[in-house]
Amino acid sequence: MAADSLHNFTLVITGAPYSSQAPQTALSFARAALAKGHTLDRVFLYGDGVHLASALCAPPSDEPHWPAQWAAFLKDNAVPGVACIASALRRGLVNDAEQKRYELPACNLLEPFMIAGLGEWVEATMASSRVIYFHAGA
Amino acid sequence: MSTLMVIDQPPYGTWAGREALDMAFSLAAFDQSVTLLFTGSGVNWLRMSQQPGGVEQKSLEKNLSAAPVFGVEAIYADAAACARYGLTVENMIAGVAIASSSELLPKYTHTAFAG
Numbered sequence: 001m002a003a004d005s006l007h008n009f010t011l012v013i014t015g016a017p018y019s020s021q022a023p024q025t026a027l028s029f030a031r032a033a034l035a036k037g038h039t040l041d042r043v044f045l046y047g048d049g050v051h052l053a054s055a056l057c058a059p060p061s062d063e064p065h066w067p068a069q070w071a072a073f074l075k076d077n078a079v080p081g082v083a084c085i086a087s088a089l090r091r092g093l094v095n096d097a098e099q100k101r102y103e104l105p106a107c108n109l110l111e112p113f114m115i116a117g118l119g120e121w122v123e124a125t126m127a128s129s130r131v132i133y134f135h136a137g138a
Numbered sequence: 139m140s141t142l143m144v145i146d147q148p149p150y151g152t153w154a155g156r157e158a159l160d161m162a163f164s165l166a167a168f169d170q171s172v173t174l175l176f177t178g179s180g181v182n183w184l185r186m187s188q189q190p191g192g193v194e195q196k197s198l199e200k201n202l203s204a205a206p207v208f209g210v211e212a213i214y215a216d217a218a219a220c221a222r223y224g225l226t227v228e229n230m231i232a233g234v235a236i237a238s239s240s241e242l243l244p245k246y247t248h249t250a251f252a253g
Contacts, residue, residue, distance in 0.1 A: 047154060090153075122165055125139065125141070126139060126170070
């Protein structure tokens with residue numbers, strides 16, 4: 001494939017796992033994109049999409065573990081995964097720094113996901129050649 | 139880069155509209171060109187004198203009146219959606235222009251929805 005037809009994608013996921021198909025569809029897209037030689041700038045979780053970064057999801061053993069599958073994909077391919085801090089705090093997704101700041105009883109951010117502001121998404125829209133949104137589809 | 143942020147879901151039932159507005163304000167804060175388009179049932183965000191205190195939410199009226207200050211270039215409401223929901227310049231909050239979505243869309247390099 002010619003280099004000029006290759007894209008540097010940012011994926012924005014706004015649908016939660018187990019309530020929507022969004023994280024699964026996004027993962028299929030991400031795998032297919034890398035397989036065709038495209039690159040992924042980052043993955044940004046927004047709104048209900050932040051639930052994908054929870055370390056506490058425990059689906060039945062015969063169902064796919066979407067947070068674990070996404071975490072493994074991000075680590076294997078060195079792709080940054082960022083959850084929007086405002087979305088995350090509202091929905092009870094925190095790292096150890098936010099746990100301390102808000103004096104919460106626990107933290108539950110799954111590695112290698114990070115928590116950051118919407119500025120990460122703004123930067124991604126500037127750095128990528130395509131930004132693809134995966135919504136809950138309601 | 140110019141972004142058209144589209145809000146197509148009604149107010150209060152979900153957080154998607156509010157989170158789309160946060161996205162728009164973030165783009166503006168980083169000096170990126172951004173315009174808001176309310177369409178479909180999303181135009182109901184623009185109805186004047188809403189009192190969402192009863193459901194412990196805030197109306198967009200104050201946020202939207204601050205939009206030009208934050209650098210949001212324009213706020214549009216889709217003409218067909220306004221007709222469908224009985225919205226006119228008389229019963230809409232100030233600072234909103236009525237436009238055709240199909241004419242607006244080609245003018246922007248990015249289009250984004252919150253959910």
